Amino acid sequence: MLLDVKEIICGYENTIIVDGCNFSVKKGDIACIVGPNGAGKSTAMKAIFGLIPIKSGKVIFKNEDITSLNPQERVMKGMSFVPQNNNIFQEMSVEENLEMGAFIHQSSMNKNLKNVYNLFPILNEKKSQIAGELSGGQRQQLAVGRALMTNPVLLMLDEPSAGVSPIVMKDLFKKLQVISKMGTSILVVEQNAKQALEISNLGFVLQNGKNKYNDTGKALLQNPEVRVSFLGG
Amino acid sequence: MEIINAFALIINYIIIPGLTYGCQLALGALGVTIIYTVLRFSNFAHGELMSFGAMTSILITWIISYFGISIFPLPTVILALPISILITISYCLLVDKFCFKYHREKNSKNVISLIVSIGVMFFTSGLIRVLIGPNDRTINDGERFIISAREFKEITGLTEGISLKLSQSITIIVSIIAVVLLFWFLNKTKTGKSMRAYSDNKDLALLSGIKTENIIFYTWLITGTLACIAGTLYGLDKSYKPFTYLQLVLPIFAAAIVGGIGNPVGAIIGGFVISFSELLITFSYNKFLSYLIPINFLPEGSLQLLSTNYKIAISFIILVLVLILKPTGIYKGKLL
Amino acid sequence: MKTDFISEKKYINSYFVCAFLFLLVGLFQSWNVAFSILNLCLISSIMSIGINIQWGNSGIVNFGVMGFAAIGGLCGVLISMPPTLEVWKDGTAIILIILFSFLISGILIKKFWKIFVHNKHLKILLSIIIILFSLYLIKSIFIPSTNFIENTNSAKTGYIGGLNLPIILSWPIAGLFCGVIAFLIGKIALGLRSDYLAIATLGISEIIIYIIKNEEWLARGVKNVNGLPRPVPYEIDLQKNEFLQIISETLNLSVIEFSSLIVKSLYSILFILVLLIIFFLLQKAIKSPWGRMMRAVRDNEISAEAMGINVKKRHLQVFIIGSAIIGISGAMLTTLDGQFTPSSYQPLRYTFLIWIMVIIGGSGNNHGAIIGGFAIWFFWIQAEPIGIFLIELITIFLSDQNEMKLYLLNHAAYMRLLLMGLVLILALRFFPKGIIEEEKRL
C-alpha cells in the first residue's frame, strides 16, 4: 500500500468537515474521489497533505506514519499536490514556475524539466511567457507540470479539470494516464465524475465528509445507486 | 551658446540633484516595497533603519580613521560600508525576531504589524540618539568636488557652471551597482526566484518546499543592505542629522506607491518621479527662459509653480493624489 | 443602572492609580509640575478618545491626528485674536479667504465631478480650464493680496487676525470645522485599504501643516501667534488680590507659585468638564442602537452590509466624530499654551504618541483611551527622570567622573523614545487588549 488514510477527522476552527474518511492508494493506481459540492473533498486533500491539522486519524505513506509531518517534509517523502485554486505563480514565467517546482530536487531538475516538456509540449513552446497570461487549459497543465518537477511517487490533484473545455479535459485525463504509466500513482478529486471514474481503477464517493461507496472505477460506474445520486443518471 | 547655457543651468540645478535624490529615494522605496510584498505590511521604521545604517557607517568610519587608514580622495565611509551593512542586517534580523515574527506567526492583521513598526521606529530613533546623539555629523572626509562650477566655467567659457560633487557621483554609482545586483539576485538566482515565488503565491511556494524562514532571512538581508546603503548615501550627500530620516519616510512611501507598491522597477521610477517633480515644480524658470527668449518677451514676476518652501510637501501631494486617484500606482499588481 | 455601576467599577482602580501618580508628583516634585502634567494628560486623553472611536469602534486607521490638532489650534487663533483692521477695511482679507476656500475645495471637488460630468474629454477640458483659471487667480489676486497682508505691520500682525471672540468658543467651532474637513477627507480617502488610509491621512496632515506654516497671511506661519487671550484670569491679576495673598501665606506658598497653581487648576477644571461631556455623550452613543450597529460593522463588514447597513456612511460618520474631537482638543491645547506655533506640530508627538496611548489603553473602550492618555503622557514626561534613575542604578559602581556614565546621563533625554517604542512593542505582544479590555456588549 502506497498511501493509507485511516479515519481522518478534520475541519476549520471548530467546524468538522471531514468526519472519518478512509482512502487507500496502491502503487500504479489512479484513484479518484468524487462527491457533491461541499462534501469535503478539498478539505480531505488538504488534510492528507498536511495543509490543515488533523483532529484524529492517521496518514500512512510508504508504510510510515506521516501524520505529524509538515507539507514540505511530505514533498521530500515523494508526495506532490496540485491545489484547486491559485496553483501557479502568476507573475513568473512558465519555466520559472517549473524551476520552483523543483526547488528541493535541484539535482535531477534538467531531467524532470525534459520529462515535463515532453508530456506537455505547449509548455516548452511558451516557456518564457508569464504564467498569468496563459489560457485556462495551459495553466492547469503548468500546475500539473510544476507538481511533477519533484518527481513524486504520489501525485495528488484537486479538480484539475475545473474551468477547462471538454476537449482539454479529455487531453488532461489522457496525460494523467501517461503519468501513472510512468510510475507515479495518482489521487485525484473530480467534479466530472463519469469521465474521471472511467480512467480510474479505484473510486471513492464522498458525502457529508464520509465515505459513501468505495469500489473500482468500473463497478461504481455500473452501480445504479451511484449513477442516480452522483453521476446524474 | 545661449542654448548651451540654458542646458547647463538645467543640468546643474535639476538633473544632477534630481538623480542624486532620486537614487536615495529609490533605494529607500525598494526596501519598503520588498518588505511589503514579502511580509505584507508597510514598514514605517524604514527611515530609522536607514538612519541606523548611516550611524553605524559613521561609527565604523571613526574606528577606521583612528587607525589612520584613509583612501583619499574617496571618503573613508566607503571602507566602512560593508561592515555597517552587516551590522544593519543583524539589527534587522533581531528586530524581526523580537517584534515582527510573533505577529506573522499569529497571523495578526497587517495593520498590527504596521503599528509594531511604529514601535520599532520609536525604539530605533531613541537608540540612535542615545548612541550617537542628535547632532549634525559630516560623513564626507574625501574630496568635495569632481568639478566645481568655477572650474567648469573656466574650462568651457560658459556663463552657467555645472558642479559635480564627489558624493553625488558616488551616490549614483553605488545605487546603480546595488540595483543591478538586486535585480540579478531576484531574477537569476534560485534564492531570488524563490523570494519572488513566495511573494507571488505563498501557499504554493510552501507546497514547493520553499521555507518561510529562509525567505524571511533573505528579505531582511536585502532590506538591511538597501537601508544601510541608502541611509549612508543620504548622509554622505547632505550630512548626517538623525531627525531628517523620520521626514524621509513619507517621500519614500510616496516613491513606492507612485510606482505601484510591490514592484521594484516601479519603486525606482517612483523615486525619480518624486525627486524630479520636487525640483521641477519649485524651480524658478526666469533665468532659464532668459537664455531662450528675448528679454522684452519675458513675463514679469517669478516663474515658479510653487515656492521652494513647499518642496517636500510636493511629495506628500503626489502621494495623496496617487492614493486617491490611482492607488495601484503606475505598475499595477506586479509583484517583485 | 445597576449593571452600569458594576461595569464602571472595574475602571476605578486605574483611575486611582492615575490620581496616586498625580499626588506623588505633587508631593515630591511640585504641584505646579503636577498640574502641568495633568492638563496635558487631559488633552491627550481627549485626543486618544478621538482616535479610539475611529480605530476601536470601526477599525479606521487615522494617522492624521497632527493635522486635525493643528486645525483646531488655528481655530483658536482665528476666533480669539483681534482682527487686523487694515486688511479687512478694504476687503482684501475677504477676497483672499473666499479665494483660498475656492482653491482648496476646487482640488477636493474634482472627485465629485463624476456625479455631474460623464464625458471624459469634457472632464479633461474642464480640469485644464479650472487649473489655468486658478493659476490666473493666484497670480493676479492671491499673491498680491497675501503680500499686502503679510506686509501690513509684519512685525506684529502681518496676518488677517481673528474675530475677537472668547477663546472658549473656538473649542466647539474647532470641532465643527474639523468635522467639515474630515467629511471632505473621508469622502475621498475612506475607501482605501487600512494601510493606505494610514499613509494617506499622514500625508494629508503633513500637507495641512505645510500650508499653515507657509501661508503667513493666515496665522503668521512659522512666525507664530503669541499672546492668545485666556479663558481664565492672569497670574498678575491674581497676585494683586488681597484675599488670595492671605490664603497663600497661610498655605506657606509664595504668591507667584500660588497664582500659577490657581490658573493651572482652573484650566484643569475646564478640561475635565470637556472630557466628561465628550465621554458621556459617547457612552450614550455607544449604548444606543447606533453604537450596536457600529460594532456590527467593525466585527464583520460583509455581514453588516448584508444586514442592510451602509458601511461607507457609518465609517464616514465615525471619521467625522473622531476628527472633530481631535480638533476640539487641538484648540484646547493652543488655549493652554497661549500661543500657536505651527512648527511644533510633529507626527511623532501628535500622531504616533496618541496612537500609542490608544493601543496601550486598550482599543474599543473610552475608559481605556483616557487611562492610556494619562499613562503615556505621564510616562513621556517622566521618562527622562526615570531614565536617569535607571542609569544611576545600573552604573552605581562607576565613579561619578566615569565617561560612560556621564555620556549615558547626557543622553538620558532620548531614553523616552526608546522606552516608548519598547512599551508599544511589548504591549502589542503581551497585552494586545491594552490596560482596559473592551467591554463585552451585545
Ligand SMILES: Nc1ncnc2c1ncn2[C@@H]1O[C@H](COP(=O)(O)OP(=O)(O)O)[C@@H](O)[C@H]1O
Ligand atoms: N477555509 C475554510 N474555512 C472554513 N470553512 C471552509 C473553508 N474551506 C471550505 N470550507 C467549508 O468546508 C466545506 C467543504 O468544503 P470543500 O472541502 O471545499 O468541499 P468540496 O471540495 O468537496 O466541494 C464547505 O461547507 C465549505 O464552506
Ligand SMILES: [Mg+2]
Ligand atoms: Mg473542492
